[in-house]
Amino acid sequence: MAKKLTLDNATPTGHIHVGKGLETGALGVVGSTVIGLASTAPLYSLAATLGWVILAVGGQAPLVFIVACIPMIFAALAYQELNREMPDCGTTFVWGAKAFGPVIGWIGGWSVAVASIMVLANVGEITGQYFWLLVGNEEFADSRPIVVITSVIFMAIMTLISTAGVQMGERMEMVLMGIQILAMVLFGVLALVHSLDGTNAGSVDFDWNWFNPAELTSWSGFMEAVLLALFIYWGWDTCLALNEETKNPRKTPGRAAISSIVVLIVLYVGVSVAVMMFLGVDGIKNAENLDDVFSNLGDVLFGPWGWFLLLAVMLSAASSTQTTILPTARGTLSMAVYRALPSKFASLHPKFKTPWFSTTMMGVAAIVYYVGMSILSEDMLLDSLTSMGLAVALYYSITSFACVWYFRDTLRDSARNLWLRGILPALGGLLLAYAFVQSAIDMWDKNYGNTVLLGVGGSFVIGIGAILVGFLLMGIWWLRPHSKPYFAGESLNRDTPVLVPEE
Secondary structure (H helix, E strand, O other): OOEEOOHHHOOOOOOOOOOOOOOOOOEOHHHHHHHHHHHHOHHHHHHHHHHHHHHHHHHHHHHHHHHHHHHHHHHHHHHHHHHHHOOOOOOHHHHHHHHHOHHHHHHHHHHHHHHHHHHHHHHHHHHHHHHHHHOOOHHHHOOHHHHHHHHHHHHHHHHHHHHOOHHHHHHHHHHHHHHHHHHHHHHHHHHHHHHHOOOOOOOOOOOHHHHOHHHOOOHHHHHHHHHHHHHHHOOOOHHHHOHHHEOOOOOHHHHHHHHHHHHHHHHHHHHHHHHHHHHHHHHHOOHHHHOOHHHHHHHHHHHHHHHHHHHHHHHHHHHHHHHHHHHHHHHHHHHHHOOOOOHHHHEEOOOOOOOHHHHHHHHHHHHHHHHHHHHHOHHHHHHHHHHHHHHHHHHHHHHHHHHHHHOHHHOOOOHHHHHHHHHHHHHHHHHHHHHHHHHHHHHHOOOOOOOEEOOEEHHHHHHHHHHHHHHHHHHHHHOOHHHHHHHOOOOOOOOOOOOOOOO
16 A cells, blocks of 8 residues: 655644655765756757757857856755755745745746646657657658657656656666767767868858857847757756755755756757857758757768667657656655645655655646647647746746745855855846746747747747646645645744655
8 A cells, every 4th residue: 555644644743853755865966967967858958959049149059058057057056055954855845835935835836847747748759759760660750640659658658667766767867868978979079070071061160259248149039049048958956856865865966956057068068069060050050950950960970870869869858758757746745745735646655665646647647738739739739848948937936036035044144155045046036037027028929939829929828827727726725625734834834844854
């Protein structure tokens, strides 16, 4: 029988002094970093984004990748400080509630789930499509029904693997991440070598102006590119949601998050420069290179080993599927423990010590969303991926501001506190809040995405609509008797002890 951990297990004061039943000490710094990297799907993310970023800003793409990581680093500092104080797998939900109250906390947790479901639909489809490209069956790769069925099977498999525990997932991600990084490094090196040996007539020399802000000619184009680049960094916070299953949960997850971002910066900037040198800026802007420049160059750079790049892209999407399910399931587990969701979401597998019900529901929700969007419109599915950025910017900004507000009484204690708990997280929150507002304004335009809904851009309707659905669901749960301790601030408030056992 599955085990549950809810506030019914609390002491008479309503405080819990034990963990949630998850397997402790399962992950180290390396394992946490690998899972954080895998969640971003770096190979696929850069392949799908590079062309569009260059279309928006031209040769300043490497500059954009550097600029976009700045709010992410500031947000990561907020995550690190909050995690040291409260290493709870609920992350944004718990920290938002402790800083600003139950409503902000609930919406923060909902935003994490929304972003995850939307991205799962996309990476699931990439996995299914590239599977058939890898086996050489382009007819099946172009068939929507076959791709959808294949993607659903992959998503179901990754859901089962996630139920089996983080250690099994860690070992699998080590292999998948190793293949991804090897493919990216080889791709970059081969592109650089062939740009210098004259293989491609369109190759150009390295140009320091690619990093020069003065060369930017359009603010709207720059913001569009930055918002695209924010998407390819998203996911590093997965290692924070696994904090209760990590060795030294107060320090390891934060270090892993920072390490993940640093590795991503090096990979994104280095590989994008190599590709720009090989193809030239105009070459990347060609229509065939916009959606996936890597796969289009696979045979050119890898020759008969071009299949290896297809394999790496498929594994990049597959690994992201699994590592996206992991943190979201733990977020809903935490919400259930504090009575922000039905207690069933706190059910743990008796053998694997994983939130089996939350994991299953996350997989089912992603599959239903993906199939539903595929039936309605493939263009709507694409717009939902774009609109995902709204939920990401929202919960990252909530976390950043929560850090400043929660630690406000300690900011004058030292210069370290002032910068790492105050100034830098506040800047990160402001930048991400601006990204949210600017994105929403841009998405309102009927010409922004691929669809028009209710007379405005489909991306706006899907993104803002998904967040508003969260308020509706929160209101429905608010009416349930079991939710009263949470919304009354009894089960989770600033003084509630962290629900993770000390080492």
